[in-house]
Amino acid sequence: MDRYVELLRKKGLKVTPQRLEILRYLDKNRIHPNIERIYSDLKKGHPSLSKTTVYNVIDDLSRADLLQILTIDRFEILCDFKAEPHHHFLCKECHKVYDLDGDFSCHLLEKIRSEGFQVDEVHGYFKGTCRSCSKGKKEE
Amino acid sequence: MDRYVELLRKKGLKVTPQRLEILRYLDKNRIHPNIERIYSDLKKGHPSLSKTTVYNVIDDLSRADLLQILTIDRFEILCDFKAEPHHHFLCKECHKVYDLDGDFSCHLLEKIRSEGFQVDEVHGYFKGTCRSCSKGKKEE
DNA sequence: TCCAAGTTTATAATGGTTACAAGATTATAA
DNA sequence: TTATAATCTTGTAACCATTATAAACTTGGA
Incomplete structure (x- = not known):
C-alpha cells in the first residue's frame, strides 16, 4: 500500500x-x-x-x-x-532555512522535566549567518 | 537618568x-x-x-x-x-507561557558552530503540560 | 529659539486567513 | 455492489490584523 x-x-x-x-x-x-x-x-x-x-x-x-x-x-x-525530530537554522543573509539533524537534549530540558513539566514538543531554532554566506563575506 | x-x-x-x-x-x-x-x-x-x-x-x-x-x-x-537570555514553555492546557531561565547550550549548537555557522540568536521553546495542570489531572 | 529629521495619529487600503454552504467524495455496512 | 452518513473540497464572501499614507506634532541639536 x-x-x-x-x-x-x-x-x-x-x-x-x-x-x-x-x-x-x-x-x-x-x-x-x-x-x-x-x-x-x-x-x-x-x-x-x-x-x-x-x-x-x-x-x-x-x-x-x-x-x-x-x-x-x-x-x-x-x-x-x-520525519525525524530536528531543528532549524535561519540564515539572516540568504533567508534559507536549514534542517538540523540531531537531538538536542540539554540541561534546561532535563531540569524542567525534573520539576514536573510534561514536555511533548521541543522546538529549537537558531538565527545567524550560514556557512556559505560567512564565506562570501570574508572574500568581499 | x-x-x-x-x-x-x-x-x-x-x-x-x-x-x-x-x-x-x-x-x-x-x-x-x-x-x-x-x-x-x-x-x-x-x-x-x-x-x-x-x-x-x-x-x-x-x-x-x-x-x-x-x-x-x-x-x-x-x-x-x-533581559537575560531565556527560553519558553507553553502549556497546552492553560495556555500560559513560562519563562525558563538558564542557557540551553547543547551538542547541536556546538556542532553547527564548529561547522562554520555563525549563530547570533538561540531560540528554544517547549510545549506540553505545566506542573500545575499535570497535578490537576491526577486529582480528577 | 529654530529647523530638520523623525514620530504619532487617524483613516484607508491591503491581503492572508477563515466562515459558509452547496456539491462531491469517502468509508462502511447491508 | 449499492445505499447512506459522515466527511471533504470548492468558490465566494467576510473578517480582521497589519501596513500604507499623509498631516500634525515632537524631539534633538545647532
Missing part, C-alpha cells in the same frame, strides 16, 4: 487525492514552503485545487502530527514534513 | 513618551502580551494612544534588540522584554 495512504489511515483521516498530493509534495520537497508556495506548485498539476483546501489539509495534517508548522520568521508560516 | 531613557538613547532611538511607556509596561509586566493587550492596557492611561504607534514602537524596540517577538503559537505574536 502507498506509504502516504498508510500514514493517513493510521491517523484516522480519510484518504483524499488532495491530502495525498500535499503529503507527497511536502515529503519530496523539503524546502519549508509556505501556504502560497504549496498552492501554486500543486495548482499546476491539479488546476481545480482550492487554496481553502490547502489551508484545511495543512491544518489537518498538522493536528495529526504529520507535519510541523514553523514560525521562525515573524509572520511567515512554513510547513515541514515531520 | 531614567533607566528606559538610557536604553533608548544607547540604541539611538528618540525618546518619546510612547516608547517609554511601552518599554516600562513590558518590563513591569512580564506576561508576554500581544499587541492588542499592550494597546488596551496602555490606552487607559493615555487615551490618545494609537494602535499604529504600538505596532511601530514594538517594531522599533524589536529591531533595537530591546525586546523579543515570540511566535510560539501559530498566529499569536507575543512581546517579551529582553
